[in-house]
Amino acid sequence: MSLNISVKQQAKNAWVISLTGSLNTETxxxxxxxxxxxxxxxxxxxxxxxxxxxxxxxxxLREVFKAQKAQKAVNGKLVFMGLQPQIRKVFEIVNALPSMRIFSSLQEMDDYLDSMQKQVTHPGDPND
Incomplete structure (x- = not known):
């Protein structure tokens, strides 16, 4: 099976990479x-x-972990959303989920990103 990759810039410093298909040795x-x-x-x-x-x-998995390591090196984040049960199980098997941020939807991710940006632009503001 092939892999379709769609990249969409969500904000100035945030991208959503949508994956459809199979992420394997070939893809x-x-x-x-x-x-x-x-x-x-x-x-x-x-x-x-x-x-x-x-x-x-x-x-x-190797490519995902390489990306996670690269993001960490530049104080960036790699987050996940919409994991199918079988994909979630693979991450659970390799004990990766506790260290990863996973969102159920794009809206939940947007809310999180908004909150993180407000913490930077308005540090200490109790309304953020």
Whole structure:
């Protein structure tokens, strides 16, 4: 099965990467290449929308973890949303979920990003 990758800029420093299909040995290199230009953006957030992802292999996990490491190096975030049960199970098996931020929807992610940005622009404001 193939992998369709759609990238949409959500805010100045945030992108949603929607994945549909299978992230495996054949498709992982293209996924890594597609993410590369987005990774070295200090403080940026990448959201992987996995609602359409049906399968992930160890090669796919490797690319996800490489992206997570790259984001951490520039104080950025890699977050997840819409994990199918079988994809969530894979992340649980490798004990990755507790360290990852997962959202149920784009709206929940937008609310979180809005809150994080307000903490930076209005530090200490109790209304944020």
């Amino acid at each position: 992982a290199p293209a996924f890594g290449e597609r993410l590369q230009p987005l990774l070295n953006n200090p403080g940026g957030t990448l959201a992987l929308d996995m609602a359409g992802l049906e399968y992930i292999s160890s090669a796919g």
